[in-house]
Every structure is written in structure tokens, then in C-alpha cells.
Amino acid sequence: MKQLMQKTSSTTGAALLLALSLLTVGCQTGGRPASTTPPTRTEQQTSTPAQVRQRLADGNARYVAGTPLARDWAMARAATAGGQFPYAAVLSCLDSRTSAEIIFDQGHGEIFNARVAGNILNDDILGSLEFACQVAGAKLIAVIGHAECGAVKGACSGAKLGHLTGLLERIKPAVTQVSGGQAVDAATQPHIVNAVAEANVRLVLRQIRERSPVLRALLDTGKIALAGGLYDLHSGRVNFLND
8 A cells, every 4th residue: 555655646746747847838938828829919919020939949849849739729710710810921841741830839820831842932932921921910931941851852863843843943052052063962962952951941031031022121120030940850850040
């Protein structure tokens, strides 16, 4: 009986420590405590770009740790049916393993998610980002590439396939920057592929500012900010790039 009581006490203590740990993680999401309630207009507008970036970092930490927020999807769906006030717009790759809502542990109404192979920038994506920030009030644009990106491998290898050929051309400047114009064997030079993926993120960040007067004005006045990152398929961690 004494051993049973000691075991029960130990189990209870461990459960309490786990609960406190999860509570601590959940209380430090930039701008407001971590919550499964979709953001309101006020919460969106009073958040700073730096706080929104921290929200994404905190959400990714929960994802990596396997402790995502428990969400009431029916409640969130009802709460956002009449309007949305997302904090951020995330431009990420089409890759099935890189869904922004999952890797950043975000729910209904919290982020815009623009996805295209190689997280490249075209006029349609740029217009979508302009809508997200100028019209809908998002405070951050995050461009998230990832390791072992198939589109980047294709650009490195000079792959050609229908409309994909033109898409891969948009990644070629990053390939040239990293390789100096030398051929890259994606199969035997994975470090080069990942370096190109990072260079491509930086290229897109620069293009956003250069190609959109609408977003450039918001950036210059500090109303929004840009952030770049690379997602690791193995660890699940998003490593944000230094500005």
C-alpha cells in the first residue's frame, strides 16, 4: 500500500509539472496569451509585427514539442464566419509536409496561407499579399522555404516540365548566386540545394519590397514587417533568418 501511494504521488506530481509547463508555453505567445479563439480586429490591430513574428515562433515551438493547442474547430469556424482578422500572411511551398497552419500551430482566422512550389513570387501571389496586408490588416509577411525542396532541386538540375519550367526559372537567380553559374547535382550536393533554398527565400523577400509599392509603403512606415525562414523536414523546426 505504501508503494502504491508513493507511485500515485509521483504520478500526480509529474502530471502537475507537465500541466504547469504547458501553461507556461501557452502564456507567452507574442501580443496576447496563446489562445484558440480567433483574433478580433482589435487584437489584430494592436499587435506589432515583432509580436506576430513571436507568435509564429511560439507556435512552431509547440509543434516541435508535440504540444499544440487543443482547438474547438466548430467554435472557431462559427467565430470567423462573419469576418477574419489574421495576424500574418505566410508564403510557403506547395510541399505537402509544410502546411503553415500546422507547423506554426495556428487555427481558423489567424494566418493567410499562400502556397506555391518553391515559394516563388508572381503577380498573383503579390496581389494576394497586398490584399492580406493593405485590405485585411495582417502585420507580417513570412516567406518560408524548406530543406530538400523539390522545386529548388528542379531549378538546380534544369528540369523542364510544362508550366513548371517557367516556375523554376524564377528560382534560377538564387541558383546562380549560390553556385556561381556552375552546374549543381541535386542528388549529391544537398548542402548546395539547401543553400539555394535560403537564397531563394531572401530573393523573394527582396522582390516583395521592390515589386510592390503598396507593400513597400507599409514596410517603410513600420506598419508591417518581413520575415524569412527555413523549415527542417526532420525536426519540424522553422529557423528564422537573421535580418
